[in-house]
Amino acid sequence: xxxxxxxxxxxxxxxxxxxxxxxxxxxxxxxxxxxxxxxxxxxxxxxxxxxxxxxxxxxxxxxxxxxxxxxxxxxxxxxxxxxxxxxxxxxxxxxxxxxxxxxxxxxxxxxxxxxxxxxxxxxxxxxxxxxxxxxxxxxxxxxxxxxxxxxxxxxxxxxxxxxxxxxxxxxxxxxxxxxxxxxxxxxxxxxxxxxxxxxxxxxxxxxxxxxxxxxxxxxxxxxxxxxxxxxxxxxxxxxxxxxxxxxxxxxxxxxxxxxxxxxxxxxxxxxxxxxxxxxxxxxxxxxxxxxxxxxxxxxxxxxxxxxxxxxxxxxxxxxxxxxxxxxxxxxxxxxxxxxxxxxxx
Amino acid sequence: xxxxxxxxxxxxxxxxxxxxxxxxxxxxxxxxxxxxxxxxxxxxxxxxxxxxxxxxxxxxxxxxxxxxxxxxxxxxxxxxxxxxxxxxxxxxxxxxxxxxxxxxxxxxxxxxxxxxxxxxxxxxxxxxxxxxxxxxxxxxxxxxxxxxxxxxxxxxxxxxxxxxxxx
Numbered sequence: 001x002x003x004x005x006x007x008x009x010x011x012x013x014x015x016x017x018x019x020x021x022x023x024x025x026x027x028x029x030x031x032x033x034x035x036x037x038x039x040x041x042x043x044x045x046x047x048x049x050x051x052x053x054x055x056x057x058x059x060x061x062x063x064x065x066x067x068x069x070x071x072x073x074x075x076x077x078x079x080x081x082x083x084x085x086x087x088x089x090x091x092x093x094x095x096x097x098x099x100x101x102x103x104x105x106x107x108x109x110x111x112x113x114x115x116x117x118x119x120x121x122x123x124x125x126x127x128x129x130x131x132x133x134x135x136x137x138x139x140x141x142x143x144x145x146x147x148x149x150x151x152x153x154x155x156x157x158x159x160x161x162x163x164x165x166x167x168x169x170x171x172x173x174x175x176x177x178x179x180x181x182x183x184x185x186x187x188x189x190x191x192x193x194x195x196x197x198x199x200x201x202x203x204x205x206x207x208x209x210x211x212x213x214x215x216x217x218x219x220x221x222x223x224x225x226x227x228x229x230x231x232x233x234x235x236x237x238x239x240x241x242x243x244x245x246x247x248x249x250x251x252x253x254x255x256x257x258x259x260x261x262x263x264x265x266x267x268x269x270x271x272x273x274x275x276x277x278x279x280x281x282x283x284x285x286x287x288x289x290x291x292x293x294x295x296x297x298x299x300x301x302x303x304x305x306x307x308x309x310x311x312x313x314x315x316x317x318x319x320x321x322x323x324x325x326x327x328x329x330x331x332x333x334x335x336x337x338x339x340x341x342x343x344x345x
Numbered sequence: 346x347x348x349x350x351x352x353x354x355x356x357x358x359x360x361x362x363x364x365x366x367x368x369x370x371x372x373x374x375x376x377x378x379x380x381x382x383x384x385x386x387x388x389x390x391x392x393x394x395x396x397x398x399x400x401x402x403x404x405x406x407x408x409x410x411x412x413x414x415x416x417x418x419x420x421x422x423x424x425x426x427x428x429x430x431x432x433x434x435x436x437x438x439x440x441x442x443x444x445x446x447x448x449x450x451x452x453x454x455x456x457x458x459x460x461x462x463x464x465x466x467x468x469x470x471x472x473x474x475x476x477x478x479x480x481x482x483x484x485x486x487x488x489x490x491x492x493x494x495x496x497x498x499x500x501x502x503x504x505x506x507x508x509x510x511x512x
Contacts, residue, residue: 042389
């Protein structure tokens with residue numbers, strides 16, 4: 001491992017980390033703007049032109065607020081909770097292929113931090129770790145509402161992870177690989193997986209809504225029943241970490257959905273662009289397209305949040321166990337049968 | 346029991362049909378409704394920069410009027426203070442001196458005239474009570490402030506600008 005490799009990866013990690021933080025930051029702004037426009041309002045427009053400095057103001061506010069740690073809480077876990085939530089949200093970006101390799105200064109640099117051959121499993125592992133931040137925080141607060149919320153989050157995540165995993169198996173039957181880079185590479189041009197796996201994508205998307213604790217599955221933080229949910233006792237930047245982790249999770253799951261089902265950095269006419277712009281700029285355009293898809297998904301997340309009311313707890317469980325899991329299994333069977341027939345003839 | 350008025354409506358909750366149990370058609374419909382609001386005009390008024398148009402009988406900040414010669418109309422009779430249900434108005438009357446004839450219309454005038462804007466309910470009864478047509482609630486919205494004492498408006502804020510300044 002030479003030093004150039006380390007430096008290259010270090011820069012890539014720093015850039016991706018920075019981008020995901022900035023996107024999460026502006027997601028908070030976008031969320032409020034989208035909410036406002038969907039409700040015929042204007043949203044924040046005081047800080048800077050069109051309110052674009054609002055996330056900065058919010059960040060300063062979060063840092064300046066008084067830090068309260070309840071005396072009856074478990075101090076170590078109380079502090080570890082939000083950190084873990086943010087950490088688990090961030091490390092998911094490591095295996096996502098942001099673009100095809102770029103030629104910079106005579107060197108081909110892959111726009112992916114690490115192409116591990118079990119990328120999909122890694123994503124799943126990280127996503128299921130994400131619930132620990134919520135659980136630890138909720139438990140350590142020593143508050144009934146927080147604990148209830150943590151239990152809800154845990155049971156919800158476990159239920160929906162199964163359906164999510166099953167939905168992805170149908171996709172893996174088609175792609176024959178667990179490496180995200182290869183899965184994206186197979187979707188050249190407009191040959192996106194979503195055309196072959198519409199049901200799988202639907203199940204996957206519903207499950208990612210549940211995994212990120214977003215509306216309509218935001219039961220862990222429903223104010224009407226649980227005050228603030230698992231972050232009831234949190235204040236200052238610890239609260240900020242939890243809120244931030246949710247937006248980073250949203251960004252990562254948007255990226256995963258775009259990469260697995262919507263072709264990642266592939267777009268129609270990419271060969272033409274690659275032939276005309278050369279190996280430096282064409283991949284970067286692919287990356288821009290990928291980010292465009294991610295932004296679309298983030299908008300979709302918000303759009304859904306401001307449309308659909310929250311599920312009741314039993315409805316949530318019914319949908320997960322009696323709706324999505326049988327559907328996902330049926331999807332696997334259909335996919336398997338179709339693949340067998342195609343291979344036979 | 347049979348309803349006599351025949352107005353009773355028996356509601357029955359039918360079990361959900363398959364399409365309804367699928368959630369998705371209803372969700373798509375709802376999403377269509379919300380996205381259509383994205384293209385509607387916002388109801389928000391950017392207040393300090395833009396002001397909403399008021400109706401003609403809007404009651405805002407009070408102003409103490411002057412007559413056609415620029416003399417203050419108020420004679421400090423106290424009817425406005427008496428009629429005020431919120432007891433927001435106080436005043437101290439004074440006698441006009443000969444050299445002040447160009448300032449005040451009648452022999453008695455209000456040396457101080459104070460309205461507590463935090464007490465005022467903008468009912469307009471002072472306007473109705475005034476026999477001299479000296480007070481009208483025809484101003485803008487009373488602005489916000491930080492201190493209670495700054496909401497007690499004296500003559501400096503209430504009296505209309507002199508005639509020559511108005512032009």
